[in-house]
Amino acid sequence: DVKVTQSSRYLVKRTGEKVFLECVQDMDHENMFWYRQDPGLGLRLIYFSYDVKMKEKGDIPEGYSVSREKKERFSLILESASTNQTSMYLCASRSAVLSGNTIYFGEGSWLTVV
Amino acid sequence: SQQGEEDPQALSIQEGENATMNCSYKTSINNLQWYRQNSGRGLVHLILIRSNEREKHSGRLRVTLDTSKKSSSLLITASRAADTASYFCATDDRKKGGSEKLVFGKGTKLTVNP
Numbered sequence: 001d002v003k004v005t006q007s008s009r010y011l012v013k014r015t016g017e018k019v020f021l022e023c024v025q026d027m028d029h030e031n032m033f034w035y036r037q038d039p040g041l042g043l044r045l046i047y048f049s050y051d052v053k054m055k056e057k058g059d060i061p062e063g064y065s066v067s068r069e070k071k072e073r074f075s076l077i078l079e080s081a082s083t084n085q086t087s088m089y090l091c092a093s094r095s096a097v098l099s100g101n102t103i104y105f106g107e108g109s110w111l112t113v114v
Numbered sequence: 115s116q117q118g119e120e121d122p123q124a125l126s127i128q129e130g131e132n133a134t135m136n137c138s139y140k141t142s143i144n145n146l147q148w149y150r151q152n153s154g155r156g157l158v159h160l161i162l163i164r165s166n167e168r169e170k171h172s173g174r175l176r177v178t179l180d181t182s183k184k185s186s187s188l189l190i191t192a193s194r195a196a197d198t199a200s201y202f203c204a205t206d207d208r209k210k211g212g213s214e215k216l217v218f219g220k221g222t223k224l225t226v227n228p
Contacts, residue, residue, distance in 0.1 A: 042220035105156035
């Protein structure tokens with residue numbers, strides 16, 4: 001089974017702090033994604049990565065950056081955390097080779113910015 | 115941008131009843147997928163239906179797709195309390211270069227009462 005692991009389940013950070021959310025997948029998937037999920041807004045795509053060192057902005061990239069130095073790892077970075085970034089963050093991965101475009105999700109990281 | 119929109123937003127039924135959730139989308143698609151999310155957890159893939167298919171079954175799940183109406187439905191038969199979760203449809207964003215990104219709706223929150 002595909003395993004997508006998010007390093008932190010719950011984090012509390014202060015306004016202005018730099019925050020790293022780490023995600024690792026073990027299935028050699030080319031594509032990786034970061035979503036945030038807020039009540040009433042569903043899942044919104046922040047950034048995605050086609051392959052190592054490749055990235056593309058999603059629908060809400062402002063205030064975020066990403067890093068994909070190794071195929072298995074995709075990091076989301078909040079350069080200066082703000083209270084409106086309090087949310088649940090979901091990492092996901094997908095094979096670009098196999099058909100079907102099924103996305104596999106991690107368990108989520110709950111971030112609170114105070 | 116939100117592609118799929120689920121209806122209803124919330125649904126409460128008794129154990130043993132059937133649950134039907136609908137999804138509407140706006141543009142052409144390659145396929146449509148349904149995902150399930152238990153409270154506070156990541157999303158899990160349930161079923162995928164391709165644009166040239168009209169109906170698909172998987173256990174107690176039945177998915178239909180009507181591309182002329184740009185809509186899909188997910189039917190869960192003989193529901194159980196363990197089916198309580200949020201259900202999301204997801205479609206590919208073809209206009210931005212093919213099946214690279216999945217766009218999720220806001221979800222239907224299903225409660226199955228014992």
